[in-house]
Amino acid sequence: MTALLAKPRYRVDLSSLQAVCETNFFRLRQLMPEMAAQDEWHILVDADDQPQRLVMRVIERCRYTTTLQLRHEKQQDWLAPPSMEVRLYHDARMAEVVAAYNRRRFRGVYPYPNEQMLQPDEKYQLNLFLGEWLGYCQRYGQSAQPVLIGR
Numbered sequence: 001m002t003a004l005l006a007k008p009r010y011r012v013d014l015s016s017l018q019a020v021c022e023t024n025f026f027r028l029r030q031l032m033p034e035m036a037a038q039d040e041w042h043i044l045v046d047a048d049d050q051p052q053r054l055v056m057r058v059i060e061r062c063r064y065t066t067t068l069q070l071r072h073e074k075q076q077d078w079l080a081p082p083s084m085e086v087r088l089y090h091d092a093r094m095a096e097v098v099a100a101y102n103r104r105r106f107r108g109v110y111p112y113p114n115e116q117m118l119q120p121d122e123k124y125q126l127n128l129f130l131g132e133w134l135g136y137c138q139r140y141g142q143s144a145q146p147v148l149i150g151r
Contacts, residue, residue, distance in 0.1 A: 010109055010112075010120035010121055011109070012108040012109055012121075012124070013124075016124070017108075017123070017124050017127065018094065020124070020127045020128055020131055021094040021095055021096050021127055022093060022094050023131055024086070024094075024095040024096075024127060024130050024131050024134060025088060025089075025093050025094050025095040026093070027095075027131065027134035027135065027138060028056070028068070028086070028088060028095050028134060030138065031043060031054075031056065031134060031137060031138065031141075031143075032056050032068075035058065035066060035088075038058075039057060039058045040055065040056065040057045040058070041055075041056045041057075041143070042054070042055055042056075042143070043056070043137045043141040043142070043143060044141060044142045044143075045136070045137060045140055045141045045142075046140075050074060051074075052072065052073065052074040053072075053073045053074075054070065054071075054072055054073075054133075054137050054141065055069075055070070055071045055072075055073060056068050056069075056070050057069045057071070059085070064089065064090055064091050065087055065088060065089055065090065066087070066088045066090070067085060067086070067087045067088075067098070068085065068086045068087075068088065069083070069084075069085050070082075070083065070084050070085075070086060070130075070133075071083045072133075082100075082129075082133070083100070083101075084097050084099060084100040084101075084126070084130065085097070085098050085099035085100070085104075086098065086130060095130075096127060097123070097126040097127050097130055100126055103116075106122055106123040106126060107122075107123065108123055109121070110122055
Protein backbone atom coordinates (compact mmCIF):
# COMPACT_ATOMS: atom_id res chain seq x y z
CA MET A 1 0.00 0.00 0.00
CA THR A 2 1.38 3.37 -1.00
CA ALA A 3 0.78 6.41 1.11
CA LEU A 4 0.36 9.80 -0.49
CA LEU A 5 3.07 12.16 0.62
CA ALA A 6 1.69 15.58 1.36
CA LYS A 7 3.83 18.41 0.07
CA PRO A 8 4.66 20.82 2.87
CA ARG A 9 2.93 24.20 2.61
CA TYR A 10 5.17 26.99 1.30
CA ARG A 11 6.23 29.46 3.95
CA VAL A 12 7.74 32.84 3.20
CA ASP A 13 11.43 33.12 4.03
CA LEU A 14 11.32 36.79 4.98
CA SER A 15 15.07 37.18 5.52
CA SER A 16 15.77 35.73 2.07
CA LEU A 17 13.19 38.01 0.42
CA GLN A 18 14.64 41.04 2.22
CA ALA A 19 18.16 40.10 1.11
CA VAL A 20 17.01 39.89 -2.52
CA CYS A 21 15.23 43.28 -2.24
CA GLU A 22 18.30 44.90 -0.64
CA THR A 23 20.55 43.57 -3.40
CA ASN A 24 18.13 44.84 -6.05
CA PHE A 25 18.17 48.31 -4.45
CA PHE A 26 21.96 48.55 -4.72
CA ARG A 27 21.99 47.17 -8.27
CA LEU A 28 19.43 49.76 -9.36
CA ARG A 29 21.41 52.55 -7.68
CA GLN A 30 24.53 51.43 -9.55
CA LEU A 31 22.75 51.22 -12.90
CA MET A 32 20.94 54.54 -12.42
CA PRO A 33 23.28 56.69 -10.29
CA GLU A 34 21.56 59.99 -11.10
CA MET A 35 18.08 58.77 -10.18
CA ALA A 36 17.29 61.91 -8.15
CA ALA A 37 18.02 64.22 -11.07
CA GLN A 38 17.27 62.16 -14.17
CA ASP A 39 13.91 60.68 -15.17
CA GLU A 40 15.05 58.03 -17.64
CA TRP A 41 18.08 55.83 -18.05
CA HIS A 42 18.98 53.42 -20.86
CA ILE A 43 21.28 50.40 -20.59
CA LEU A 44 22.34 48.94 -23.95
CA VAL A 45 22.90 45.20 -24.18
CA ASP A 46 24.04 43.39 -27.31
CA ALA A 47 22.86 39.80 -27.17
CA ASP A 48 23.08 37.48 -30.17
CA ASP A 49 23.83 40.41 -32.49
CA GLN A 50 20.46 42.01 -31.72
CA PRO A 51 20.48 45.43 -30.10
CA GLN A 52 18.50 45.40 -26.88
CA ARG A 53 17.92 48.01 -24.25
CA LEU A 54 16.70 48.20 -20.67
CA VAL A 55 14.77 51.42 -20.16
CA MET A 56 14.41 52.55 -16.55
CA ARG A 57 11.98 55.43 -16.11
CA VAL A 58 11.01 57.22 -12.91
CA ILE A 59 7.21 57.32 -12.72
CA GLU A 60 6.83 58.62 -9.17
CA ARG A 61 9.05 60.39 -6.66
CA CYS A 62 8.03 60.72 -3.05
CA ARG A 63 9.93 61.67 0.07
CA TYR A 64 10.92 58.12 1.03
CA THR A 65 10.18 56.14 -2.14
CA THR A 66 10.76 56.20 -5.88
CA THR A 67 8.80 54.07 -8.32
CA LEU A 68 10.45 52.99 -11.55
CA GLN A 69 9.12 51.33 -14.66
CA LEU A 70 11.61 48.88 -16.13
CA ARG A 71 11.01 47.85 -19.72
CA HIS A 72 13.14 45.63 -21.91
CA GLU A 73 13.09 46.74 -25.54
CA LYS A 74 14.13 44.32 -28.23
CA GLN A 75 13.43 43.69 -31.88
CA GLN A 76 11.05 40.71 -31.74
CA ASP A 77 7.37 41.21 -32.46
CA TRP A 78 6.26 37.71 -31.49
CA LEU A 79 7.14 37.98 -27.79
CA ALA A 80 6.15 40.73 -25.39
CA PRO A 81 9.30 41.91 -23.62
CA PRO A 82 9.40 41.90 -19.82
CA SER A 83 8.17 45.01 -18.07
CA MET A 84 7.64 45.71 -14.38
CA GLU A 85 7.26 48.46 -11.82
CA VAL A 86 9.69 48.54 -8.95
CA ARG A 87 9.37 50.63 -5.79
CA LEU A 88 12.56 51.73 -4.07
CA TYR A 89 12.30 52.36 -0.33
CA HIS A 90 15.19 54.74 0.36
CA ASP A 91 15.00 54.58 4.16
CA ALA A 92 15.04 50.75 4.21
CA ARG A 93 17.35 50.52 1.15
CA MET A 94 15.15 47.93 -0.53
CA ALA A 95 13.61 47.61 -4.01
CA GLU A 96 10.48 45.52 -4.49
CA VAL A 97 8.54 44.52 -7.60
CA VAL A 98 5.06 46.03 -7.19
CA ALA A 99 3.63 45.32 -10.65
CA ALA A 100 4.36 42.85 -13.44
CA TYR A 101 2.41 41.33 -16.34
CA ASN A 102 -0.66 43.49 -15.68
CA ARG A 103 -0.88 42.53 -12.00
CA ARG A 104 -0.33 44.71 -8.97
CA ARG A 105 0.32 43.93 -5.34
CA PHE A 106 1.63 40.44 -5.06
CA ARG A 107 0.92 38.46 -1.93
CA GLY A 108 3.66 36.65 -0.08
CA VAL A 109 1.99 33.24 -0.57
CA TYR A 110 -0.56 31.93 -3.06
CA PRO A 111 -2.52 28.70 -2.77
CA TYR A 112 -1.57 26.25 -5.46
CA PRO A 113 -3.11 25.49 -7.86
CA ASN A 114 -4.97 28.75 -8.45
CA GLU A 115 -6.93 30.33 -11.31
CA GLN A 116 -4.26 32.96 -12.02
CA MET A 117 -1.63 30.22 -12.41
CA LEU A 118 0.70 31.95 -9.96
CA GLN A 119 3.35 30.03 -8.07
CA PRO A 120 3.10 29.83 -4.27
CA ASP A 121 6.22 32.03 -4.04
CA GLU A 122 5.39 34.34 -6.97
CA LYS A 123 6.51 37.51 -5.16
CA TYR A 124 9.89 36.01 -4.28
CA GLN A 125 10.40 34.71 -7.83
CA LEU A 126 9.61 38.11 -9.38
CA ASN A 127 12.11 39.85 -7.14
CA LEU A 128 14.69 37.14 -7.85
CA PHE A 129 14.10 37.58 -11.61
CA LEU A 130 14.58 41.35 -11.21
CA GLY A 131 17.92 40.68 -9.53
CA GLU A 132 19.04 38.37 -12.33
CA TRP A 133 17.94 40.88 -14.95
CA LEU A 134 19.82 43.74 -13.25
CA GLY A 135 22.88 41.55 -12.68
CA TYR A 136 22.97 40.68 -16.37
CA CYS A 137 22.78 44.38 -17.26
CA GLN A 138 25.60 45.15 -14.82
CA ARG A 139 27.85 42.50 -16.34
CA TYR A 140 27.09 42.97 -20.04
CA GLY A 141 25.34 46.32 -20.36
CA GLN A 142 26.60 49.69 -21.37
CA SER A 143 25.07 52.97 -20.31
CA ALA A 144 23.58 54.97 -23.16
CA GLN A 145 24.23 58.18 -21.19
CA PRO A 146 27.51 59.44 -19.76
CA VAL A 147 27.84 58.47 -16.10
CA LEU A 148 28.68 61.38 -13.83
CA ILE A 149 30.61 60.29 -10.75
CA GLY A 150 31.43 62.44 -7.76
CA ARG A 151 29.21 65.43 -8.43
